[in-house]
Amino acid sequence: MKAIPQYHFYKTKYGEELLIDVVSLSSIRKYLDRDPYHILSYFDITFITRGAGFLTVEGKPYPLAPGDVVFSEPGEIREWDMKSIPEGYALIFEEEFLSQFFNDSSFVAKLSFFSEGKISAKINIAPDNVRINDLLMNIRSEIDNSRSKDSHILRALLYEMLMLLNREYLQAHGPACLHKPGRHTARFIALVNNNFHAHHDTSYYAGILCITPNYLNEIVQRTIGTSAKRYIQNRVIREAKKLLTYTDLAVAEISDRLHFENPSYFIRLFRQHTGLTPLRYRNDEKR
Numbered sequence: 001m002k003a004i005p006q007y008h009f010y011k012t013k014y015g016e017e018l019l020i021d022v023v024s025l026s027s028i029r030k031y032l033d034r035d036p037y038h039i040l041s042y043f044d045i046t047f048i049t050r051g052a053g054f055l056t057v058e059g060k061p062y063p064l065a066p067g068d069v070v071f072s073e074p075g076e077i078r079e080w081d082m083k084s085i086p087e088g089y090a091l092i093f094e095e096e097f098l099s100q101f102f103n104d105s106s107f108v109a110k111l112s113f114f115s116e117g118k119i120s121a122k123i124n125i126a127p128d129n130v131r132i133n134d135l136l137m138n139i140r141s142e143i144d145n146s147r148s149k150d151s152h153i154l155r156a157l158l159y160e161m162l163m164l165l166n167r168e169y170l171q172a173h174g175p176a177c178l179h180k181p182g183r184h185t186a187r188f189i190a191l192v193n194n195n196f197h198a199h200h201d202t203s204y205y206a207g208i209l210c211i212t213p214n215y216l217n218e219i220v221q222r223t224i225g226t227s228a229k230r231y232i233q234n235r236v237i238r239e240a241k242k243l244l245t246y247t248d249l250a251v252a253e254i255s256d257r258l259h260f261e262n263p264s265y266f267i268r269l270f271r272q273h274t275g276l277t278p279l280r281y282r283n284d285e286k287r
Helices: 025-034 095-102 130-144 151-173 183-195 202-209 213-224 228-246 251-257 263-274 278-285
Strands: 020-024 037-040 043-050 053-057 060-064 068-072 077-080 087-093 122-124
Touching: 020 025, 020 130, 025 087, 053 068, 060 068, 087 095, 087 130, 087 151, 095 151, 122 151, 130 151, 183 202, 183 213, 183 228, 202 213, 202 228, 213 228, 228 251, 228 263, 228 278, 251 263, 251 278, 263 278
Parallel strands: none
Antiparallel strands: 020 087, 037 077, 043 068, 043 087, 053 060, 053 077, 068 122
């Protein structure tokens, strides 16, 4: 059975737990040769410095050139075009690294390039944007400094980087490209992303948020334009599409993994959302 390879954060790479790193693309080429498509368990911001290539994120291919910055979230499927891997760096971090500092579990999800309403996973920053380029090298230097690895300094540097990139993203794509969910909706989205495999009912999430299912549907509809129930179903179907495309799991196994009562219900829901049966979708994707 083929499974989607997953890359995990090497937390003790530097001899102690450190939930942030900067790695060169050349240093991970050997892993990409083995697993050109994969899932990350952490956040990744890839900076292209030289060369060209393609990186596909969640099925959308992005041509790469110097100055490009590509954003990836945990759970997203990425695939590199192995014909040409450009040069650059990946700034990677665990959400926990920042949440410990800000005491805000939804901080990262509120960033424009990691928000639910984003329209692109890429921006291009000017080659002469010295501030961002220097900041990336400062983070790398701070990590490499064996005498330091001061987590407070690294958090401050990462925060500055995220805020600068957030501004660049909004300038590139405009604030109108984003939905700005309120507190309950932001928490709902985070909860769904963490629990959609096992929990498909709106009442489950409403209970955690201490609100009624009707009110949850109302506020989610108002902020992101779809009901809470539909949002959950969309997230489940998106995962099903990944499993159909990138694994050899049988439809019944996918149904079981996504906690459907039976394969028939899974097939019916999948067809309602896509107009295709799971097997037809798989065959079309692999042509």
